[in-house]
Amino acid sequence: MNQIGRPIANPIVVLRVEFDDWAVLFNPDTAAAVGINPVGVAVWRGMDGKSGIEEIVAEINRNFEEVSTDALEEISEFVGVLAEQGFVGFDLTDKHR
Amino acid sequence: MTASLVREAGSPSPAVMHTPRSLDIEITARCNLRCSYCYFFNNPAVDYRELPTDEWLEFFDELGSLGVMNVTLAGGEPFLRKDLPVLLEGLVRNRMRFSLLSNGTLIDEEIAAFIAGTRRCDYVQVSVDGSCAKTHDSCRGQGSFERAIRGIHTLQRHRVNVAVRVTIHRHNVNDLENIARLLLEELDLPGFSTNAAGYLGTCRLNAADVLLNTQERELAMATLLRLTQQYKDRISANAGPLAEGRMWRRMDEALAQGAPAFPNGGSLGACGCPGRKISVRADGAIVPCSMLAHSELGQINRDSLAEIWQHSPVLNQLRSRNTIPLTAFEFCADCSYVPYCTGSCPGLAYAITGQVDHPSPDACLRRFVKDGGTIP
Numbered sequence: 001m002n003q004i005g006r007p008i009a010n011p012i013v014v015l016r017v018e019f020d021d022w023a024v025l026f027n028p029d030t031a032a033a034v035g036i037n038p039v040g041v042a043v044w045r046g047m048d049g050k051s052g053i054e055e056i057v058a059e060i061n062r063n064f065e066e067v068s069t070d071a072l073e074e075i076s077e078f079v080g081v082l083a084e085q086g087f088v089g090f091d092l093t094d095k096h097r
Numbered sequence: 098m099t100a101s102l103v104r105e106a107g108s109p110s111p112a113v114m115h116t117p118r119s120l121d122i123e124i125t126a127r128c129n130l131r132c133s134y135c136y137f138f139n140n141p142a143v144d145y146r147e148l149p150t151d152e153w154l155e156f157f158d159e160l161g162s163l164g165v166m167n168v169t170l171a172g173g174e175p176f177l178r179k180d181l182p183v184l185l186e187g188l189v190r191n192r193m194r195f196s197l198l199s200n201g202t203l204i205d206e207e208i209a210a211f212i213a214g215t216r217r218c219d220y221v222q223v224s225v226d227g228s229c230a231k232t233h234d235s236c237r238g239q240g241s242f243e244r245a246i247r248g249i250h251t252l253q254r255h256r257v258n259v260a261v262r263v264t265i266h267r268h269n270v271n272d273l274e275n276i277a278r279l280l281l282e283e284l285d286l287p288g289f290s291t292n293a294a295g296y297l298g299t300c301r302l303n304a305a306d307v308l309l310n311t312q313e314r315e316l317a318m319a320t321l322l323r324l325t326q327q328y329k330d331r332i333s334a335n336a337g338p339l340a341e342g343r344m345w346r347r348m349d350e351a352l353a354q355g356a357p358a359f360p361n362g363g364s365l366g367a368c369g370c371p372g373r374k375i376s377v378r379a380d381g382a383i384v385p386c387s388m389l390a391h392s393e394l395g396q397i398n399r400d401s402l403a404e405i406w407q408h409s410p411v412l413n414q415l416r417s418r419n420t421i422p423l424t425a426f427e428f429c430a431d432c433s434y435v436p437y438c439t440g441s442c443p444g445l446a447y448a449i450t451g452q453v454d455h456p457s458p459d460a461c462l463r464r465f466v467k468d469g470g471t472i473p
Contacts, residue, residue, distance in 0.1 A: 014192050016164035018114045026166050028192045028217055033166070 005090035007056075007079050008049035013087050015044055025087055032085055039064060043075055049091045053079060113416065116163040116403050119374035121387055124153065124184065125173035126379035130200050133236045134266055134294035134307045137173060142391030147173075147379040150180045154187040156377075156397040161191025163403055167219065169196045171387070173379060176203035182211050189217050196260075197221045201248030202241055206255075213255040220258040223249050225289075226266070228275030235268040236307065249284060261289040265317050265338055266307045273320045281328055288330075291321060292337035296459065297388065297448045309338070311468040318342030319473035335368075336442065345462045345472045348437040358436035365418040365454060366439025372416060375406060385415055388444025389453065414454070415443060421454055428456055432463050 009015075014026040021038040036044065039060060046056040057072045068074060082088040123137070126145040131138070138145070160168065168188055175181060175197050188195045194217045201223035212218050223245055227233030233242035252259045261280055263269075269276065280289045293314075294300050294307045309317060317338035325332045325339065334340040351359065368386075376387045381397040383405055384390050394412065395405045406412065423429040423440055432438070440446065440456030447453045458464060466472075 012192060014164050014166065016114075016116070016118070016166070019112050024166075026164075026192075028166070028189075028194050031194060031219070 005092040006049050006052050007047040007083070008089045008091055009044055009047040010087055010089060015041070017041065025082070027086060030086060032087075034082070034085070034087070039067075039075075040078065043078065047079070047088060113372065113407065113413075115407065117165060117373060117375045117406055119167040119169070120160065120165060121169045121171060121374060121376040122153075123172055123377065123379040123387065124170045124175050124181075125178050127177050128172060128174040128200070129177060129202060130174070130238050130241055131299075132200075132238070133299060133303045134264065135299040136295060136297035136388070137299075139299045139302060140297070140390055143378060144380045144382075148381050148397075150183055152381065152398055153184055156381075157184075157187040157191050157193075159398075159402060160188075160193065165191075165193055167194050167196070169198060171198035174200055174203065176208065181208065185212070185215055185217075189215050193217070194219050198262075199248070200224050200237065200241065201245035203244075204248035204251050206251060209251045209255040209257055212252075213257050218257055220260040221252055222260040222262050223252075224264065225249075225261045225276065225280065226264055227269050228272050228279045232269045232272045232276075236266060246284075249286075253284075259286060261286055263289055263291045264294055265291060265309065266294040267309060267313060268307075270309060270313045270317050270320075273317065273324065277324050277328060277332065281331055288333060290333045290335070291339050292334060293317070295336075295388075295445055295448070297445070301448075311465060311470045314338055314341075314465070315470050315473065318345075322473055341460065342473060345465070348434050348462055349472050351437050352433055356437075359439075361419060361439055362437045363423055363435055364439070365421045365423065365443075365456065366441070368442055371412050375402070375412075385412055386444055388442065389447060391447075392453075418443065418454060423456060426456055428458065428461075434462050438462070 010027065012027065012029055014028065016024045016026060018024060021041060023036050023041045024033050025036060025044065026033045042060055042063060043056055046059055053076050054072065057075050060071060060075065061067050079088055083090070126147045176199055178184065185195060196219045199221055212221065225233065225245055226237060227235070227242060230242040233245070234240065249259050263276055280286050293309060296304060296308065300307055318341060321332060321339040322342050332339065370386050376384050377397055378384055378390055382393045383395045383397060383400065383402065384392050385394065392411055394409050423435045423438060429435055441460030442457055443453045445459055446455045446457040449458050
């Protein structure tokens with residue numbers, strides 16, 4: 001993921017929790033859908049445009065056991081994939097301004 | 098970990114979803130046609146009244162909160178509703194996509210443009226049952242063919258996906274090649290789907306005139322199987338002669354080879370509907386499926402759809418039909434096809450036998466063969 005900024009979940013996208021906290025993200029504008037696991041759900045819920053990837057990963061570390069040491073890289077990649085498919089945007093403004 | 102954050106589409110799921118993904122809604126109890134094989138009308142269990150706009154919009158808000166992804170609006174004829182644009186806006190506002198099932202006769206430029214403008218329409222399905230007015234109108238009424246084709250052209254001009262459904266009956270079984278040519282060559286549709294008139298609703302009153310007999314069914318299967326090769330799989334079916342022809346070929350070959358039982362074979366199956374979708378009648382009654390319209394599970398805006406979806410004993414019974422072995426039925430006694438059979442659709446089983454948990458006699462390969470039928 002090359003973007004630098006705070007990811008924002010596309011508000012048009014529907015999060016459907018289906019089984020045991022597994023979920024589907026559904027974009028009704030494009031009909032695209034992707035299944036995600038409970039960590040993916042937590043990442044999705046953390047993408048509020050206020051938190052950077054590092055903060056989202058820290059939250060994941062607090063709430064899940066046995067999180068991979070490569071979590072930052074892997075979650076960044078995950079968010080990048082969602083961004084490519086239009087599920088996620090980025091707030092590129094300086095939040096301290 | 099990205100891979101582990103994403104689940105492959107279609108992977109098996111261990112339990113029932115929290116909420117349905119899709120709904121079939123009979124948005125109106127009115128129709129401008131009176132087709133002789135209609136499954137919808139003349140069901141004594143159904144109250145043919147419809148709800149006002151605000152009740153549907155309230156319900157669509159509930160669907161939005163439940164994360165429902167797709168709604169199919171049917172009827173009756175949904176384009177009879179003057180408030181259709183308002184209803185579609187309600188679906189769009191609640192982040193859903195939609196489809197419409199129609200006879201095509203009322204589709205004009207204005208509504209086609211509106212549908213296209215929503216950019217949320219998966220397809221409008223138009224029924225076409227003949228290659229010409231004589232065949233099509235035989236069951237659907239004079240003038241309906243011309244208007245349906247005009248409706249398709251209107252949708253195509255506005256780049257709305259058109260899905261055509263051909264319902265096969267005694268009056269069009271000899272017209273299938275011409276229908277395929279009309280739809281796939283002249284109208285240049287990417288494909289169409291087929292089924293057959295079933296013993297439901299108005300069709301029960303006209304069964305002798307409408308339903309395929311064994312020889313006509315065999316002809317339909319043979320023709321459609323040949324056409325699917327000719328048109329490279331542009332003809333599809335989940336039910337009716339094409340689906341049966343494919344399934345029965347597999348079953349017959351498996352029996353001849355002494356093959357192991359099919360997955361899910363040997364016990365009652367289901368169409369999968371109760372696992373992912375649910376239906377609502379025009380009067381707001383929540384039912385498992387439009388083919389089980391008698392089975393009222395609750396009422397919209399009064400009962401929680403999520404509660405019904407998760408806890409309805411009727412739905413849960415439908416979901417567990419696969420625990421009932423076909424050998425439990427006298428109907429299936431000594432049938433060699435049992436390891437490869439699922440008893441087919443519970444809706445049609447109910448219509449014919451009065452029991453949901455029963456194999457559908459209409460889908461019985463052994464009976465078809467016994468009646469002189471040959472699998473093409």
